[in-house]
Amino acid sequence: MSPITVSRALRNPDMVSDELRQRIDGAVNKLGYVPNIAASRLASSRSHAIGVIVPTLYNVIFAEFLQALHEVLLPVGFQVIVVNSRYSIEEEENAIRTLLGQRVEAIVIVGVNHSKLARRMLIQSRIPVVEAFQIAPEPIGINVGLDQIQAGADATRFLLGHGYRRVGFVLGQRDERAVERLRGYQLAMEEAGLFDENLIFSQTGTSSIALGARVMSEIATHAQLPEAVFCIDDNLALGALQESRRIGLKVPGDIAILGFHDLEFAACASPSLSSVATQRYEMGKLAGEYALRLLNTGKPGERRTVKLDHSIVRRQSTP
Amino acid sequence: MSPITVSRALRNPDMVSDELRQRIDGAVNKLGYVPNIAASRLASSRSHAIGVIVPTLYNVIFAEFLQALHEVLLPVGFQVIVVNSRYSIEEEENAIRTLLGQRVEAIVIVGVNHSKLARRMLIQSRIPVVEAFQIAPEPIGINVGLDQIQAGADATRFLLGHGYRRVGFVLGQRDERAVERLRGYQLAMEEAGLFDENLIFSQTGTSSIALGARVMSEIATHAQLPEAVFCIDDNLALGALQESRRIGLKVPGDIAILGFHDLEFAACASPSLSSVATQRYEMGKLAGEYALRLLNTGKPGERRTVKLDHSIVRRQSTP
DNA sequence: TGCGAGATTGACAGCGCTGTCATATCTGAT
DNA sequence: ATCAGATATGACAGCGCTGTCAATCTCGCA
Numbered sequence A, B: 001m002s003p004i005t006v007s008r009a010l011r012n013p014d015m016v017s018d019e020l021r022q023r024i025d026g027a028v029n030k031l032g033y034v035p036n037i038a039a040s041r042l043a044s045s046r047s048h049a050i051g052v053i054v055p056t057l058y059n060v061i062f063a064e065f066l067q068a069l070h071e072v073l074l075p076v077g078f079q080v081i082v083v084n085s086r087y088s089i090e091e092e093e094n095a096i097r098t099l100l101g102q103r104v105e106a107i108v109i110v111g112v113n114h115s116k117l118a119r120r121m122l123i124q125s126r127i128p129v130v131e132a133f134q135i136a137p138e139p140i141g142i143n144v145g146l147d148q149i150q151a152g153a154d155a156t157r158f159l160l161g162h163g164y165r166r167v168g169f170v171l172g173q174r175d176e177r178a179v180e181r182l183r184g185y186q187l188a189m190e191e192a193g194l195f196d197e198n199l200i201f202s203q204t205g206t207s208s209i210a211l212g213a214r215v216m217s218e219i220a221t222h223a224q225l226p227e228a229v230f231c232i233d234d235n236l237a238l239g240a241l242q243e244s245r246r247i248g249l250k251v252p253g254d255i256a257i258l259g260f261h262d263l264e265f266a267a268c269a270s271p272s273l274s275s276v277a278t279q280r281y282e283m284g285k286l287a288g289e290y291a292l293r294l295l296n297t298g299k300p301g302e303r304r305t306v307k308l309d310h311s312i313v314r315r316q317s318t319p
Numbered sequence C: 001t002g003c004g005a006g007a008t009t010g011a012c013a014g015c016g017c018t019g020t021c022a023t024a025t026c027t028g029a030t
Numbered sequence D: 001a002t003c004a005g006a007t008a009t010g011a012c013a014g015c016g017c018t019g020t021c022a023a024t025c026t027c028g029c030a
Helices: A003-011 A018-031 A037-044 A060-076 A089-101 A116-124 A148-160 A176-191 A209-219 A234-246 A264-268 A280-297 B003-011 B018-031 B037-044 B060-076 B089-101 B116-124 B148-160 B176-191 B209-219 B234-246 B264-268 B280-297
Strands: A049-054 A079-084 A106-110 A129-133 A142-146 A167-171 A200-202 A228-231 A256-261 A274-277 A304-308 A311-313 B049-054 B079-084 B106-110 B129-133 B142-146 B167-171 B200-202 B228-231 B256-261 B274-277 B304-308 B311-313
Touching (some): A037 B037, A049 A060, A049 A089, A060 A106, A089 A116, A106 A280, A129 A280, A142 A148, A148 A228, A200 A209, A209 A228, A209 B264, A234 B264, A264 B234, B003 B018, B060 B079, B060 B106, B089 B106, B106 B280, B129 B280, B142 B280, B148 B167, B148 B176, B167 B176, B167 B234, B200 B209, B209 B234, B234 B256, B234 B264
Parallel strands (some): A049 A079, A049 A106, A228 A256, B129 B142, B167 B200, B228 B256, B256 B274
Antiparallel strands (some): B274 B311
C-alpha cells in the first residue's frame, strides 16, 4: 500500500476499492493519523482556504457576515481563515500579509479604505478580492456593499420628513462606515439648510449600549435638546433609548430615536426602536459566492459592484 | 545571495549584515514576495499556530475571550486559528481534526464535554490542551474555568435570600454551561425545598435580548407569576426586563430579575440589571498563558485546574 | 482463448522552505 | 605577519504530501 494510494483513499474514497478503503480507514483510526495540511498545501499548491478580514468580533454584524461566509464556503471544501484588524490600518496590512503567506485563494475584506501598501499587496496577489460593507469608489475586484452615505442621508431625511429641524447624529468611534454615514447625514442636513456641527454627539469608544447611554446623558445636559437623533447603530440607539427613559424623556415625544442595522433586539425594545435595516447575512453570502465564482471561472481580476438595499423600519421610537 | 540567506534575513534580521538586509528588503518590496507559510511549517515542523474552538461568535463573551487570547499570543509570534463549532458535537470533532491537520501547537477549547472521539484525538495529539469556561471533572490538560454549578446555585440563593420562594429560571438553548447553571439552580431550590419544574422557563433559540422578551411575555401569561427570575445570561435578562416594563410589571417590585456575566450594558439598563459577574477576559488571558507555558516547559500533558471567581453585582433589578 | 477498455495501484519527483553543518570572511591581539 | 575566534554566507537534504504518468489487474466480448 503506497503513500499515494492512502492519499487518494482519504481524498477521493471512491477512487479506490472498498477493501482497501476499509483497511486504510481502520489504520487511520487506530493510529490517529491526521494528514499534514501544510504538506498538502505545499504539494498541491492549493490552500483550499479563503481569508476574511474583519475589524472586530465584538459587533454582531460581523458575526452574521462571517456566519454566512462559513455557510457558503465550508460545504464546498474551503477553510475560512478569519483575521481581526482591530480597526487599524497597520493591523490590516499585517492581516493581509498573514493571509497571503497562507496562500489563501481569495480574500474577503471589510472596508474599502486601505493603505497604499495594503492595496498593492491585494492587487499584486492576483487572487480574487471582495471588499464588503461599503461601496468602493475604486474597487479592487468585487465589491459587495451597502451605500452607507445614501443610507445615512435617507435616515436623516426620514427624520427631517417628520418636520424635525434639530436632528442630531450620535456616534462612537469614527470608523470608515461611521464616517460615511455621517457624511450622508451632513449632506441631508445641509440640503435642508439645517446642518450644525453642534448636533453631532460623539464619545470615543466602541459603539455599545453603554456608550449610547453615556452620550445621551451628555446630550441631556445641553440647553437645547435635539428633537430627534440618528444613532450610528442600534447599540448606541438602545443605550440612548434606555437613558432617555431613565431621565424621564419621552420617546419619541421629547426626543425621537432612529438606529441602524435593525438588530434583533430593535423590535422588542420598549418603545420599540425604529432602525435602518441592512443585510449583513446576504452580504456575506454574496461575498462568498462571488469569491467562489471568480475562483471557478479563473478571472481573479474581474470587477463588479453589488449594491445591497437598505430600508427604514418604522417603529415606536420615531413618529 | 542564496535562498537560505534570504530566509535568515527575513526571520532574524540581525543575523545578516546591514547591506545585505537592505538589499533583500528592497527586493522583497519590489517583488511583493511573501514567504509560503505552508513550506515554512513543513520544513521547520513548527506551525507557530494555536487553535481555539468556540461554540459561536454571536455571543460577546467569546469575543472577549478570543480578544484576550489574541493579546497574549500574537505578540509572541503565534497565530491564533479560530474555529466555530456551532454548539455541535460533530462540528467540534471536525474542528479538532482541522486544527490537528494544521499542526497547531496547542488547542484551547470552550467546554469540557467532548465526544469520545474528540477526547481521544485531543489526548493522542500530545499537544497542550486547555479547556475553558467550565470546571472539568476529568480535565484533559489545563482547565481554566468558572464553577458554573456553584455560580448558578449562588445566584439562586441570592434571590432566595431576599425571601422569594417562587424563583424562576430562564434559559434559551441548553448548552453545556446553561445546563450546569441550571443544575446549580436546581440544587439551591431543592435545598430550600422549593424546586418546581414549572418554574423553569425556556424557549429554544440562541439566547438574545429578543428571546428574553419572548420568554418573559410567555411567563406573564401564567396565572401565578414568579417573584424573581434568574436568567441564564444578561441578554435574556435585558429582554425580560424590557418586556416586563412594557407590559407594566414593576422590576423588582412585581418581579426581580438577575442576569449572568455582567455584560457592559447591565449597568446602564433601566432599572439597572443585577448580574453575576464573570471573568471572560481573564479566562482567555490565563488560557493563553498556560498554553504558552506548557509549550515552553515541554510538558504538554500537565494537568491543572484554575477556578476563576464570580461575584454577584447587586443593582436595581433585584432588591 | 485472447484482446482492449476501464478500473486500480504504484513510482517518481518536486512543492518552497529551514535545520544542520561547512565554508568564507573579518577582527583584533599577539 | 599570524591566528584564534567571531561573524557572515552557503550547500545539502528533507519536511509530508500530491500531480503526473506508467504499470498492473479485471472483465466483457469477439
